[in-house]
Amino acid sequence: MSRIPHPEVDVPRQLPPWGLTRGGENSRLRSTAALLTSLTALAATSLVAGPAIAEPTGGPCALRRTTAHHSEGLDTWNTAYPRPIENLNAVMVFLSFPDSPPLSTPGELAADYFPATSQFFERASYGKFRLTPHPQPEWVQMPHGSLSYAIQRDWNAKRRAAYLRDAMAAADPKVDFSRYDVVYFVADPDAPGVDSDATKVVNFDRPMRADGTDIRRIVTVFERHPPDRNVLAHETGHVFDLPDLYHRPTDGKGDWDTYVGDWDVMGSQFGLAPDLFGWHKWKLGWLDRRQVRCLGAGTERLTLDPLAAPQAPGGLGGTRLAVARTGRGTALVMEARGSLGNDHATCTEGVLLYEVRNEAASGGGPVEVVDAHPDSGACWGESVYPQLADAPVRAGESFTVPGEDVRVEVAGRTASGAWTVQVTTG
Numbered sequence: 001m002s003r004i005p006h007p008e009v010d011v012p013r014q015l016p017p018w019g020l021t022r023g024g025e026n027s028r029l030r031s032t033a034a035l036l037t038s039l040t041a042l043a044a045t046s047l048v049a050g051p052a053i054a055e056p057t058g059g060p061c062a063l064r065r066t067t068a069h070h071s072e073g074l075d076t077w078n079t080a081y082p083r084p085i086e087n088l089n090a091v092m093v094f095l096s097f098p099d100s101p102p103l104s105t106p107g108e109l110a111a112d113y114f115p116a117t118s119q120f121f122e123r124a125s126y127g128k129f130r131l132t133p134h135p136q137p138e139w140v141q142m143p144h145g146s147l148s149y150a151i152q153r154d155w156n157a158k159r160r161a162a163y164l165r166d167a168m169a170a171a172d173p174k175v176d177f178s179r180y181d182v183v184y185f186v187a188d189p190d191a192p193g194v195d196s197d198a199t200k201v202v203n204f205d206r207p208m209r210a211d212g213t214d215i216r217r218i219v220t221v222f223e224r225h226p227p228d229r230n231v232l233a234h235e236t237g238h239v240f241d242l243p244d245l246y247h248r249p250t251d252g253k254g255d256w257d258t259y260v261g262d263w264d265v266m267g268s269q270f271g272l273a274p275d276l277f278g279w280h281k282w283k284l285g286w287l288d289r290r291q292v293r294c295l296g297a298g299t300e301r302l303t304l305d306p307l308a309a310p311q312a313p314g315g316l317g318g319t320r321l322a323v324a325r326t327g328r329g330t331a332l333v334m335e336a337r338g339s340l341g342n343d344h345a346t347c348t349e350g351v352l353l354y355e356v357r358n359e360a361a362s363g364g365g366p367v368e369v370v371d372a373h374p375d376s377g378a379c380w381g382e383s384v385y386p387q388l389a390d391a392p393v394r395a396g397e398s399f400t401v402p403g404e405d406v407r408v409e410v411a412g413r414t415a416s417g418a419w420t421v422q423v424t425t426g
Contacts, residue, residue, distance in 0.1 A: 008201045008238055008362070060294030061323035062282075063331055063358040070243035072366045073329075073358035074283040080216060081241040082181045084121065084129040085285050090182035090236075092135040093171045099145030100191040104225055109186055110135035112225060113232045120233045120265075123341040124276050125286040126311040131236065134180065139188070140170050146193030151222060153197035164202065164218065168210065178211040182239055184232075186221040198222045199231060201238040230269035242266050242280055243362030260369045261388030263337070263352060267367075268384045275308050275342035277367065278321040278335040279356055287320055295324040297426030304334070304351065304419045308341035318418060324425050326404055329358045332370075334408065336419040337392055347379040350392030351410050351419055353401065372399040372408075395419070 065073030082088055092113075094106040114133040121131050143166050150159045167185050177183065187194050199222050207214035219235045221227075238244075245267035246256045262271035264280065281287045293302055305318040322334040333356055338349040353370040360366040372393045377386035393399045398409040411420040 008203055008244070060289065060292060061325050061331055063329060063356060066329070066358050068359055068361040068364075068366070070238070070241055070362040070366070071358050072243065072279065072283070072356050072360070074279075077285075078241055082239065083285060084125065084131070084240050086128070087130045087132055088181040089132050089134060089179060090184060091175060091177070091180040092133060092184045092186055093167070093175060094136060094139050094186050094188070095167055095170070096139040096141050096188045097144070097146040097191045097193070098141060099147065099193075100188060102139055102188045103190045104188075106135055106137060106139060109189070109225060112223070112227050116230075117232045117236065120230065120274075120342055121236075123308070124281065125284070128286050129284075131182070136175065138174075140167075140174060142166050142170055146188070146191035149193060151187075151193050151198045152195045155198055160202075164220070168208065172210055176211050177215060178213040182219070182236065183215060183217075184219045184221055186223075189223060189225040189227075194222050196222050196224050196228070199235065201235050228269055230265050230271075230274055233274070234265050234269040237266050237276070237280075238362075240284060242276070242283075243366050245367050246363070247365065248363055255385060257385035257388075259365050260354070260367055261385035261391065262346070262379075262383050263354075263369055263388070263391070264367070265342075270384050272379060272383055272389070273337055273343040273346035275337075277333070277354065278307050279333050279354075279367070281307075282321060291317065291320045293319045293322040295322055295423055295425055299422060299424045301420070301422050303414065304336040304421055306338045306340055306417060306419070307335045308338065308343045309417065310341070322421070322423065324404075324406055324423070326355070326406075331356045332401060332404060332406055334421065334423070338417070347382070348390050348392055348394075350394040350397075351408060351421055352392045353399075353408065370401055372397070 062075045063073045064075050065071050077083055092110055094109060096102050118131045118133065121129055149163045150156055199220065201217055201219050203217045207216045217239060219239065223231055243266060245260045245264055247258045248256060257268055260267035262268065262273045264277045265271060265274035278287060282292060302319055302322060304322065305320055307320055311317045320335060324332045326332050333354050335352055337343055337346065337352045339346050355368050355370060357366050369388050369391050371388055371391045373390045376390055378390035380386045383389040393408050393410050395410050395412045398407065400407045405426055407424045409422040411422065413419055
C-alpha cells in the first residue's frame with residue numbers, strides 16, 4: 001500500500017472541442033471558444049485565491065487571506081469553493097474502459113468511500129456539515145482503452161486532458177451535473193492502465209460548463225479496491241480550499257510527513273490522528289470565533305476542550321483553540337488532541353502546538369507542528385512519522401517554543417476531560 005499522498009495537478013490549454021448528447025438528441029452544448037478554455041487548469045502551487053470573497057469569517061487573530069494557493073488566511077471565504085456548511089451533494093461517476101470488463105460493481109466501489117467519508121466530515125464538523133453521496137448505479141464506458149491514457153502520478157498533461165474530456169463527454173448524457181456541488185470521477189480499479197498514485201484534484205482556471213452549471217474542479221479517483229484509508233476525505237478537503245500539508249522531497253526521495261506527521265488528514269490520509277486541525281475547522285466555519293482564544297502579551301490561564309469531542313446540541317461548548325500571533329502572516333496555535341472521534345487511534349494525547357503561515361502555498365509548508373519532545377518519538381511501526389507522534393505537551397509538562405517568546409505549561413485535566421493550560425507570551 002502506497003503511503004505517498006496525492007497532489008493537485010494542472011491540465012494543458014490546447015484541447016479540441018467535442019459534442020455531447022443528452023436524452024438521445026445530439027447537440028453541441030458549448031461553443032468552440034469555451035471548449036478551448038474550459039479544461040484549462042493551473043498547477044496547485046500557482047492557482048491564486050481569486051477575487052471572489054464573501055463576508056468576513058475570521059475573528060481574533062485571524063490571519064489575512066493571501067494569493068497563495070489554498071492560503072491559510074481565514075479572514076474571508078473564497079466563494080470559488082463550496083463552503084461545507086449544512087449539506088452538499090456529491091456525484092460519483094464510475095468509468096470503465098473497453099479493454100477491461102469491470103470486476104466490481106459501482107455499488108461495491110461506492111461502499112469503499114461511503115459512508116466512511118461522510119462520517120469523517122460529520123465528526124470533524126460536530127454535525128454542522130453533511131456530505132451526501134449520489135453514486136451512479138451503472139458504469140459509464142470511456143471511448144478508449146485504459147492504457148491509451150497513460151495514467152500515472154506525474155501525468156502527461158495532454159493525456160490527462162484527453163481523459164477528462166472523454167470522461168465528461170461520456171458522463172454528461174447520463175448525469176445532470178447541475179444537481180451536485182462535488183464531482184468524483186472514479187476509474188475501474190482493475191483496468192490495466194489505472195495507476196492508484198494518479199488520484200488527484202484538478203482545478204480549472206476557467207470552469208467547465210455542463211447542464212448550465214460551472215464545474216471548477218473534479219476529483220479524479222484511481223484507487224485500488226479497497227482504497228487507501230481516508231483518501232477521499234483528503235481529496236475532498238481540497239474541494240473545500242484546504243492545502244496539502246505534506247512535504248514533497250525535491251529529489252523524490254526522503255520523508256513526506258516531516259511537516260505535520262499524523263496530525264491532519266491533509267498531511268496524510270494514513271495518520272493515526274487525522275482529524276482536521278482546529279485552524280481548519282475555524283476556516284471552514286465549524287468553530288465559532290467565541291471558541292477561539294486570542295492570546296496577548298503576559299500570562300493567561302485557559303481550559304481547552306478536546307478538539308475532537310462532540311459539541312452539545314445547540315451549544316458552542318468551551319474553548320477549542322488558542323492563538324498567539326507571532327508575525328504579520330504567522331500564528332502559533334494550540335489545541336487539545338486525544339483519542340476521540342477521528343483521532344481515536346492516536347497513541348499520544350496532550351496540547352498540540354503548530355505554526356500557521358498565510359503566505360505559504362499548498363505543499364509549501366503552510367502548517368508545521370512544533371515538537372515538544374524533539375529527542376524522542378512514539379507509535380513506531382504505526383505512525384507515518386514517529387518523530388512527531390509524541391509532539392503534544394502532556395499533562396504536568398512545560399515547553400518553551402524555539403524561536404518564539406512563548407511558554408506553555410499543561411497543569412492537568414478537569415473531571416470533564418478538558419485540559420488546563422497556562423501560556424506566557426512576550
